[in-house]
Amino acid sequence: MIENIVQTYRMKQEKPLCAYIYDLSKLRSHVEALLTTLPENCQLFYAIKANSDETLLKTLAPHVSGFEVASLGEIEKVRSVDQHIPILFGGPGKTYEEIDMAIHHGVTLLHVESFHELNVVNHIAKQREVSVSILLRVNLRRSVPNAKLKMAGVPTQFGIDEKEIPKAISLVNPMPNINLCGFHFHAMSNNIDAMSHAYFVDHCFALSRAWENEFNLDISYMNVGGGIGINYLDIHDQFNWEEFMLVLHKIIEKNKDKNWQILFECGRYITSSCGYYATEVLDIKQNHEQYFCVLRGGSHHLRLPAAWKQNHPFTVVPVEKWSYSFERPELVNTNITVAGELCTPNDVLARDVNITRLRVGDILLFSYAGAYGWSISHHDFLSHPHPDRFYLDQNLQENELLIIKEIRNSFQ
Ligand SMILES: *Cc1c(COP(=O)(O)O)cnc(C)c1O
Numbered sequence: 281m282i283e284n285i286v287q288t289y290r291m292k293q294e295k296p297l298c299a300y301i302y303d304l305s306k307l308r309s310h311v312e313a314l315l316t317t318l319p320e321n322c323q324l325f326y327a328i329k330a331n332s333d334e335t336l337l338k339t340l341a342p343h344v345s346g347f348e349v350a351s352l353g354e355i356e357k358v359r360s361v362d363q364h365i366p367i368l369f370g371g372p373g374k375t376y377e378e379i380d381m382a383i384h385h386g387v388t389l390l391h392v393e394s395f396h397e398l399n400v401v402n403h404i405a406k407q408r409e410v411s412v413s414i415l416l417r418v419n420l421r422r423s424v425p426n427a428k429l430k431m432a433g434v435p436t437q438f439g440i441d442e443k444e445i446p447k448a449i450s451l452v453n454p455m456p457n458i459n460l461c462g463f464h465f466h467a468m469s470n471n472i473d474a475m476s477h478a479y480f481v482d483h484c485f486a487l488s489r490a491w492e493n494e495f496n497l498d499i500s501y502m503n504v505g506g507g508i509g510i511n512y513l514d515i516h517d518q519f520n521w522e523e524f525m526l527v528l529h530k531i532i533e534k535n536k537d538k539n540w541q542i543l544f545e546c547g548r549y550i551t552s553s554c555g556y557y558a559t560e561v562l563d564i565k566q567n568h569e570q571y572f573c574v575l576r577g578g579s580h581h582l583r584l585p586a587a588w589k590q591n592h593p594f595t596v597v598p599v600e601k602w603s604y605s606f607e608r609p610e611l612v613n614t615n616i617t618v619a620g621e622l623c624t625p626n627d628v629l630a631r632d633v634n635i636t637r638l639r640v641g642d643i644l645l646f647s648y649a650g651a652y653g654w655s656i657s658h659h660d661f662l663s664h665p666h667p668d669r670f671y672l673d674q675n676l677q678e679n680e681l682l683i684i685k686e687i688r689n690s691f692q
Pocket of ligand 1: 327329348371507
């Protein structure tokens, strides 16, 4: 259906198409499906750094338990969408002003990432004469195998070393303005293995239980972070959510003597699949025995495949429109490398991919582009125009022009 919309839209336009397209209906139903399968004492937050687009935040706000943020800018984005929705505030480098403003904006939990930060939070809480609820962010000694980016198990700048947690607890205990509510364990990114994710949650339970018992704490929350991944290399073999839920229910059953709320703060897994990046083939050529197509767009809009040096999944949307009398460049059943319009050989979105047919003027529709796409890209390198931004919503479905709701002005 999205292919048809893109095609129809392109037929009516003069300029080459280049757009991010967000399917809000798909986003809603995806989140609802996650929420209905999560055990009762679990809460799903959205980590907005994956994509902080205002329309997506507005769409998600009525469904998720709240938002996870890592800067004052993100807190302000959330507050401009919803004055009261719960916020979890983490991040390794919080300034005095950020912590102070986070408290002012009423964040629900502050994730403390170091001893020094603990002292700063305590200092501000005393000045303000308030009690601040915190989780200690743990930098685990063990890592989760096969995750793409590891924040734990290897030395990183995040959180407090697992070994130092007892010391942090003894530092917190005498602080009257700090309320230690539990532990935070975001430890990886893009894990696509459900069993290892369940194993990780089990491990978080074991540590939290041990600390609670040993130090006689009264924990309310265990935050197991985000990190559930997308398989970009084989889109038909995704993280097995059903399997994860099956095992998660068992793990929670095993720990039901603890009356904790389990927090998930997923980014990629929530918004990746609702986003598409559609852009037009400007040129096709052969250099050094290899075929290339060049797009109106590239890594300045979708940096993820270049950053991770992997292919991004796409389909070809054929466009019949051809306005010239001269020959339309075309390739049939060939391997091509998909390059962007930037003047750097790093501007590649996929290499050596087989296509059955591709012509100049056809559109490549990249899927799973809703997370870490636009938000992590260097938009103004080379000063090409930014992509348009479209939102699809079944509620608007009267005719195709209505389905495509173009919100150009809010796009910066
Ligand atoms: C980035 C981040 C997330 C979200 O990560 P995903 O891999 O997108 O799920 C959650 N928590 C913290 C602390 C993060 O830094």
